[in-house]
Structure formats: structure tokens, C-alpha cells
Amino acid sequence: MLKKNSPCLPLFIKEGDRGSSYKAYDLTKRMQAVLPRPIMDLIKYIGRMAEKEGLASFAVGGMVRDILQGLRNFDLDIVIEKDAIKFAELLTKKLRGTLVVHRKFGTATIYTDWPKGVLAPPLAGPKLKIDLATARRERYERPAALPTVEFASLKEDLYRRDFTINAMAISLTKENFGQVIDFFEGIRDLKMRRIRALHAKSFIDDPTRIFRAIRFEQRLSFKIDPYTENLIREAVGKKMFDKTGDQRIRDEIILILKEREPYKALGRMDELDELEVIHKDIRLNKRVEKMFISCYDNYLWYVRHFPERRPLDLYVMYLMALTDMLSLRDVETLCERFVFRRSDRLRLISYKKCGQGVLKRLGKQGIVKASKIYSLLKPLSHETILACLARAENKLVTRRIKAFIKRYGDISIHMTGHDLMAYGLKAGPHFKDILGKILAAKIDGMIATRKDEREYLRKLVH
Numbered sequence: 001m002l003k004k005n006s007p008c009l010p011l012f013i014k015e016g017d018r019g020s021s022y023k024a025y026d027l028t029k030r031m032q033a034v035l036p037r038p039i040m041d042l043i044k045y046i047g048r049m050a051e052k053e054g055l056a057s058f059a060v061g062g063m064v065r066d067i068l069q070g071l072r073n074f075d076l077d078i079v080i081e082k083d084a085i086k087f088a089e090l091l092t093k094k095l096r097g098t099l100v101v102h103r104k105f106g107t108a109t110i111y112t113d114w115p116k117g118v119l120a121p122p123l124a125g126p127k128l129k130i131d132l133a134t135a136r137r138e139r140y141e142r143p144a145a146l147p148t149v150e151f152a153s154l155k156e157d158l159y160r161r162d163f164t165i166n167a168m169a170i171s172l173t174k175e176n177f178g179q180v181i182d183f184f185e186g187i188r189d190l191k192m193r194r195i196r197a198l199h200a201k202s203f204i205d206d207p208t209r210i211f212r213a214i215r216f217e218q219r220l221s222f223k224i225d226p227y228t229e230n231l232i233r234e235a236v237g238k239k240m241f242d243k244t245g246d247q248r249i250r251d252e253i254i255l256i257l258k259e260r261e262p263y264k265a266l267g268r269m270d271e272l273d274e275l276e277v278i279h280k281d282i283r284l285n286k287r288v289e290k291m292f293i294s295c296y297d298n299y300l301w302y303v304r305h306f307p308e309r310r311p312l313d314l315y316v317m318y319l320m321a322l323t324d325m326l327s328l329r330d331v332e333t334l335c336e337r338f339v340f341r342r343s344d345r346l347r348l349i350s351y352k353k354c355g356q357g358v359l360k361r362l363g364k365q366g367i368v369k370a371s372k373i374y375s376l377l378k379p380l381s382h383e384t385i386l387a388c389l390a391r392a393e394n395k396l397v398t399r400r401i402k403a404f405i406k407r408y409g410d411i412s413i414h415m416t417g418h419d420l421m422a423y424g425l426k427a428g429p430h431f432k433d434i435l436g437k438i439l440a441a442k443i444d445g446m447i448a449t450r451k452d453e454r455e456y457l458r459k460l461v462h
């Protein structure tokens, strides 16, 4: 249990105002079991360094939730008493990292090398990220706006979080290192496998928490508790999303699509009348479900066959599946409204513009030359091609797309414009045409070697 005169905790404990009094359990052993040694050492180091500065520090958020469940989570989300930014500056120097500061919010993020011996999780960035926040209180100037920050206590900091299971902290101060602080019955909710909001205005303050509730519910196989579900319905009914920035909604949609079973989460969004936030005409039906499943199967096929190639953005393929029933104009408007990244936008729109036509042409019976398939598919991203594959309803199309990806999607020729000039040709736009013809001959298996290319060039120009 928590030691009595511990230097930091009593500063924060204000009984009676909100939530229940805290409960403390020692999680040190669990942390040791779940976290790799270098991460554990780093956490201890942060705690010790803060203490040297006379500050209390806590790990908070998803990491605490996951450690309690015996799950690995390398999201270092740290709350520091008084001034996180000042502390972050010191820590950045020690870790030789880089620092991004958000003064307005009293927060900072450090990016540093992954400690030696730690295998970064597949979706993690190239650097280890440490988020630091100052223990603070927020008040909302108007509902659904970004919060205005005031500095206050840990309890207040935890109270402004989304759900009880994400609102626990672990003390990093040496004397009570590893003790979990649970003001709002987060541990009980973890045990009961439920997602519970911290207060009645939670979704009014921040409607994106509705997406988060669904995401955690599906990911952890928990259940949103009935009271919280009512709050969600109330916020959806009040059209709170209209007051939320579209880009924040976009980020949440992408996060949902990056989950292991996004279709289930979308189904839940549908139940809560939330799908129409994306677009009023989006519907879930057998066909969309089938396309989601095929996108995933094709993604796995691709990763298995080409582990060395650029990792695919599966969420982009899911977006294509989700917006498949919309018109091109609708997809363009949707991309503009949510300000999708340029590369996402281009891929989504190219699928919409070319997908149907490509499938039709690839479905043609009889002989379709490999070079023809190449010219249809080469301009498209692999996400677009695989979404077409997911949409394909006949085996011929599937075979042709897979042959392109496996056999000749990456084919190139030896000959360049310099060779054409050396051959005595005058440079000009027709070079592209000549080289294209040589490439087509190679794709169609008519030529193979450098010598064949020269021979073919000779025939072309004479």
C-alpha cells in the first residue's frame, strides 16, 4: 500500500470533490514482467530525474491500462508536477533526443532512439516517443472546442481523461515507485471489462471520445456501460460532431480503421448512429463486409509474398471499401472536408475514378497482353490495385492482377535515353514512346536481354 509520508502523493490527494478516493496497488512486479528491461530502466530514470528536480512524476494513460492487463505498451505518457516543459528540456538533453513543445497546453514530446535491445512494435515510429504533460486542470470555453489549460493537480489531470480505464496513474517517485493510483474505479472497470466515461459531460466536451469508446470496446472486447452508452446517444442526438473539427474526426476514423477488426467497430458506430458523421449515404452491408474481408486477405497475401516492399496502408484500402458506394463527387467532397493527407486523397480518388474501368477491362475474355495489363495497373498505387483485387468478382481478373503484382509489375529495361542518343537518334518526346515499346516487348516476353533490346530498337527505327 501507499506509504504514509510519501513526498509526492499527498500533494495531490484532495478528497471529496470528484470521484472516489484513490486506491493504491504496487505494480512494480507486473511492470517488470511486461516491459523490457531498458524501458523499465528509462521509466525509473525519468522518475529519479524528476525527483532530483523536486518534482513528482507519474506514468498515465494507455500504458497503465495495459500493464494492469499484462499487455505490453510502449506509449510513455508522463505527468509531471508543476512544469513538464522545463523538465522535458532537461530530459531531452540527457537522452540526446529532440523536443517538440506545445506551450499552450503545457505539454512536450521527446523523440529519442529506441533503447538498445528493444524491438519497436510494428506500428511504432522510428523513434521512441515520450509525452510529458503538466498536472493541470482544464475548463472548456465552449463545448467541443479545444480545451483551455490551467495548471492543477494529478487528480484533475486524470479526471479530464476519456474513460476510467485510461485515467489511472503509476507513481514514478522512488519511495512509492510502481504504485497505481486509481481515483475513479478504473481497476474495477477493467475487471468488469467495461468502458465508462468519467462524467456526464464527457462526450459533450469532446465528441471524438465516442470513437475512442468504440475503439477500446472492440479492441479489448469490453462493453461500453449502459450509462456511458446513453451519454453517447445523447451527444450524437445533439449533433455534437458538427462542432468538432473534421480533422480530429478524420484522425479517429483512421485509428478505427487501423484496429485489428475495424468492421466490427464500424458496425458499432452504425448502431450508435455515428456512421453518418462520415457521410450520410455510407451503409454497411454484406458487400462492404465482404470487401473488408477481401482487403485484409489480399493485404496478408501481399505482405507474405513481398515482405521487402513498402508496407501497405491497409486503412486506405478499408477507406476505399467503406466509400465504395459513394459517387466520385462525394468521395472528393469527403476528402476535402476531412482534409485527408494528399497521398491518401490521391489513392482514394484514383480507386474511385479508375477502379470500375480497370476491373471491366481486366475481365475481358480472350487474350489480353501482359503489357496491356501493365499499362492499366502501373499508374495505380498498390493499395488501389489490391482494393480492385478485393472487389474483383471473377477469377480471370484475380489471376491477371496477381500476375501483374508477382511477375511484371516491377520489370524494367536496361536501355535509357542515353543509349538511344548513342544509337544516333535525336532526343525528343518520342524517346518515351520508343522506350515504352521496348518495355512492352519485354513484359510480353518477346525480348529478355540487353542485346535483345538493342535488336528490338533496330527493328523499331528502321
Ligand code: ATP
Residues within 6 Å of the ligand: 060, 061, 062, 063, 075, 077, 160, 161, 162, 163, 166, 167, 206, 208, 209, 212
Ligand atoms: P492506444 O493504445 O490506442 O495508443 P491510448 O490510451 O494510449 O491508446 P492515446 O491516444 O495515446 O491513447 O492517449 C493517451 C491517453 O490520453 C489516453 O489513455 C487517455 O488517458 C488520454 N486521452 C487521449 N485522448 C483523449 C480524449 N479525447 N479525451 C480525454 N482523454 C484522452
